[in-house]
Amino acid sequence: xxxxxxxxxxxxxxxxxxxxxxxxxxxxxxxxxxxxxxxxxxxxxxxxxxxxxxxxxxxxxxxxxxxxxxxxxxxxxxxxxxxxxxxxxxxxxxxxxxxxxxxxxxxxxxxxxxxxxxxxxxxxxxxxxxxxxxxxxxxxxxxxxxxxxxxxxxxxxxxxxxxxxxxxxxxxxxxxxxxxxxxxxxxxxxxxxxxxxxxxxxxxxxxxxxxxxxxxxxxxxxxxxxxxxxxxxxxxxxxxxxxxxxxxxxxxxxxxxxxxxxxxxxxxxxxxxxxxxxxxxxxxxxxxxxxxxxxxxxxxxxxxxxxxxxxxxxxxxxxxxxx
Amino acid sequence: xxxxxxxxxxxxxxxxxxxxxxxxxxxxxxxxxxxxxxxxxxxxxxxxxxxxxxxxxxxxxxxxxxxxxxxxxxxxxxxxxxxxxxxxxxxxxxxxxxxxxxxxxxxxxxxxxxxxxxxxxxxxxxxxxxxxxxxxxxxxxxxxxxxxxxxxxxxxxxxxxxxxxxxxxxxxxxxxxxxxxxxxxxxxxxxxxxxxxxxxxxxxxxxxxxxxxxxxxxxxxxxxxxxxxxxxxxxxxxxxxxxxxxxxxxxxxxxxxxxxxxxxxxxxxxxxxxxxxxxxxxxxxxxxxxxxxxxxxxxxxxxxxxxxxxxxxxxxxxxxxxxxxxxxxxxxxxxxxxxxxxxxxxxxxxxxxxxxxxxxxxxxxxxxxxxxxxxxxxxxxxxxxxxxxxxxxxxxxxxxxxxxxxxxxxxxxxxxxxxxxxxxxxxxxxxxxxxxxxxxxxxxxxxxxxxxxxxxxxxxxxxxxxxxxxxxxxxxxxxxxxxxxxxxxxxxxxxxxxxxxxxxxxxxxxxxxxxxxxxxxxxxxxxxxxxxxxxxxxxxxxxxxxxxxxxxxxx
Numbered sequence: 001x002x003x004x005x006x007x008x009x010x011x012x013x014x015x016x017x018x019x020x021x022x023x024x025x026x027x028x029x030x031x032x033x034x035x036x037x038x039x040x041x042x043x044x045x046x047x048x049x050x051x052x053x054x055x056x057x058x059x060x061x062x063x064x065x066x067x068x069x070x071x072x073x074x075x076x077x078x079x080x081x082x083x084x085x086x087x088x089x090x091x092x093x094x095x096x097x098x099x100x101x102x103x104x105x106x107x108x109x110x111x112x113x114x115x116x117x118x119x120x121x122x123x124x125x126x127x128x129x130x131x132x133x134x135x136x137x138x139x140x141x142x143x144x145x146x147x148x149x150x151x152x153x154x155x156x157x158x159x160x161x162x163x164x165x166x167x168x169x170x171x172x173x174x175x176x177x178x179x180x181x182x183x184x185x186x187x188x189x190x191x192x193x194x195x196x197x198x199x200x201x202x203x204x205x206x207x208x209x210x211x212x213x214x215x216x217x218x219x220x221x222x223x224x225x226x227x228x229x230x231x232x233x234x235x236x237x238x239x240x241x242x243x244x245x246x247x248x249x250x251x252x253x254x255x256x257x258x259x260x261x262x263x264x265x266x267x268x269x270x271x272x273x274x275x276x277x278x279x280x281x282x283x284x285x286x287x288x289x290x291x292x293x294x295x296x297x298x299x300x301x302x303x304x305x306x307x308x309x310x311x312x313x314x315x316x317x318x319x320x321x322x323x
Numbered sequence: 324x325x326x327x328x329x330x331x332x333x334x335x336x337x338x339x340x341x342x343x344x345x346x347x348x349x350x351x352x353x354x355x356x357x358x359x360x361x362x363x364x365x366x367x368x369x370x371x372x373x374x375x376x377x378x379x380x381x382x383x384x385x386x387x388x389x390x391x392x393x394x395x396x397x398x399x400x401x402x403x404x405x406x407x408x409x410x411x412x413x414x415x416x417x418x419x420x421x422x423x424x425x426x427x428x429x430x431x432x433x434x435x436x437x438x439x440x441x442x443x444x445x446x447x448x449x450x451x452x453x454x455x456x457x458x459x460x461x462x463x464x465x466x467x468x469x470x471x472x473x474x475x476x477x478x479x480x481x482x483x484x485x486x487x488x489x490x491x492x493x494x495x496x497x498x499x500x501x502x503x504x505x506x507x508x509x510x511x512x513x514x515x516x517x518x519x520x521x522x523x524x525x526x527x528x529x530x531x532x533x534x535x536x537x538x539x540x541x542x543x544x545x546x547x548x549x550x551x552x553x554x555x556x557x558x559x560x561x562x563x564x565x566x567x568x569x570x571x572x573x574x575x576x577x578x579x580x581x582x583x584x585x586x587x588x589x590x591x592x593x594x595x596x597x598x599x600x601x602x603x604x605x606x607x608x609x610x611x612x613x614x615x616x617x618x619x620x621x622x623x624x625x626x627x628x629x630x631x632x633x634x635x636x637x638x639x640x641x642x643x644x645x646x647x648x649x650x651x652x653x654x655x656x657x658x659x660x661x662x663x664x665x666x667x668x669x670x671x672x673x674x675x676x677x678x679x680x681x682x683x684x685x686x687x688x689x690x691x692x693x694x695x696x697x698x699x700x701x702x703x704x705x706x707x708x709x710x711x712x713x714x715x716x717x718x719x720x721x722x723x724x725x726x727x728x729x730x731x732x733x734x735x736x737x738x739x740x741x742x743x744x745x746x747x748x749x750x751x752x753x754x755x756x757x758x759x760x761x762x763x764x765x766x767x768x769x770x771x772x773x774x775x776x777x778x779x780x781x782x783x784x785x786x787x788x789x790x791x792x793x794x795x796x797x798x799x800x801x802x803x804x805x806x807x808x809x810x811x812x813x814x815x816x817x818x819x820x821x822x823x824x825x826x827x828x829x830x831x832x833x834x835x836x837x838x839x840x841x842x843x844x845x846x847x848x849x850x851x852x853x854x855x856x857x858x859x860x861x862x863x864x865x866x867x868x869x870x871x872x873x874x875x876x877x878x
Contacts, residue, residue: 028745029744029749049474051467051474085395087386088394088522089387097544156572157576161573161579169569170570174542174545174567174569175547175569271572275545275546287396
């Protein structure tokens, strides 16, 4: 029953979101066909008035807003996300081709920030107010204040352009057909290192502070005193007893931050010309490509809602009191 | 409950991960099998008559390269112009014959007779003929290409006279029509006549053209393109056996790292460094882009006063703008609107070199004879000349400088900034007083003066998207309408000279300055770059990708 209620809540949220998804892009001043033919930049599209009318018709942009909305809902029910105006391709196809790259960055970044953020948080809490804690704490404050794309730019110049340790752009080496599967896999990882580290470093602070606070509160519990009295090693006390019990808020935060993390990849993907949803989203918004904006936001919404649902379920799993 | 929870968690995690796994699978569109592996190729080696093994370019995803499916943003044309040919092309001096080996203008410009080249074949081996040309023009009436320089209403009839001759009759005589007809990408009749909707057609043979390159691969996921030289191309030898385009993070860094062979938009600060390095060559096309200040005469009644518009022109110091915005590199503005690099440019129109004394004289004519404590001119009621300037996010620096310059002359300027798309809509809808907009393509046919300044009766404003609003001048409108009907170059030029004189006198918009776009490349790798006579860009010109100079000498 709880699951059914939860599902209904998610369904309602979803309906509200898909409606907002339709109206918000259209509330932005601007029009996709004006933007594309505005003669203000190089390579501008030359269209006669007749062609402009044809394409307005083709994309239903000439219909009244409510009719466009019904078209959108009807298409959505048929799982048709429409056709992108700038890319001139089905939106679902474009997103599907890019989604995995963003998922890869986001999931890798979540993995790294959770593991390292929690461990550093726990170490900091254990050595609270001692020099080690102060060093980590200060470093984390500084790190969490630097936006991911600035870190990305620094890494790009230092590690890719100057030291040539990592590639300058892309998700893999384009047209290097000789690579075998293992080399191709290695190549993908090699290309992902800088974007993932930029994203992770910018977000590790939030997990660290949460884990540190959580572990600090756990460290005062009696079972930690018991564990210490039993003569257990520091590592065992931190990992087995303190960290495990302090993980609850961390796990929730991790899942809840997936939506924000996807947003955060926009600029990082642009810095590294990484072919994910971020670059796509930036382009879609700046050119007012309504179908593409709707499609991307819909997918991000679905991913965020799924992550929240997972967070709910994992929370119950980790804390039997909520079952 | 616990089991159900576990299962759902497992399913959701699997779904998330599967997106990654599915995506990692091969999702390229491969049209022609290639044996080459670019990782082992070196563009400077294995030269055969100047043709290099591989040419690497930067560029983003511009869609599937057919005339109907290419992307709509700038760059989409780059992806198709190597595959499909047009009747005419442009080199750095003029229009040149291409698929048409010659052309004749008949009946005072009502008809165009194109004689096609012999021995041209499509990439699939089918011979090319005049039927393909007729089919292309007829087919695009029903299905406009993403970009078509010509409207279906411009063409009255297309007739095949001989297997290698086509006669195109236009509905109305127009000087720009030859260039526009000549630009249309010709597609094969034998493929497209069976296609019901080209906007959905993505089959392998959709990218069959007669051009110097064939599409070898388009990767939708990464937005990369690979082209292979067409060995049976009728014209100049393709410049590279393989040509690839892919997105890079920073063009200059990628050039320095040897990852690409040419880069555009090189910042002026870096030019000295490249010029001093013998491995690189710096080239620049004509200054054919820039920003301009638009007026909305309906937005503020003061702007109806020619004296005020002239005073603003006198207040603006184009040299300071070049110095501060263009880091000292750029061409000063021209009040006749056409840039000095244009073949119809009139150098003798009235110019407005920055002169604050002349500003004061013009203010006096308008009754603004005093100054307030802040230095702004005021009339007898104590009112300032206060104007609002609407800008997009790219023009903030220009706007601040213009504000400072107008302030020096005594005009108050309030800046309103918004994102580019929103600003363009506001300008189009006439919701502004002054606006700064960027503009490329200033080397195009000067008919753009008509589109910008001649009010279309149906629309109630000029047909260009970004235009000055609220100006009426019957005589100017007549000249602007008539110039496009004049087929004789010199006669048309004389009329355009007069138009430029009127525009300079009336100050209907103020070009701020004309900018250059520097391109840097490694000449040892490839040295055939050329720009079209009316464009500044070396990487968009089709002739850059064939050995044109060799071929041209032989012709």
